[in-house]
Amino acid sequence: MDDTRREIYIVIERDEDGFFVGEAPQLRACYSQGRTLDELLVNMREVIELCLEDQDDLGQLPEFVGIQKLLF
Structure with missing residues (x-):
């Protein structure tokens, strides 16, 4: 098994122009x-690969806990 593999979660939204926008909250920007x-x-x-290259220590990615919906 490849020990360098990581689970990276992405949050996906659709913007006002209909584009899908994704963010990996575990990785900065x-x-x-x-x-x-x-x-x-x-x-x-592609962007996750670039972001991972910039990480100092791949073993120190924050744990992704989840998403919670709040109603207002």
């Missing part, structure tokens, strides 16, 4: 967009 969900996922893989 790691986000991208795409016209389709498939395009977004390709773009997110």
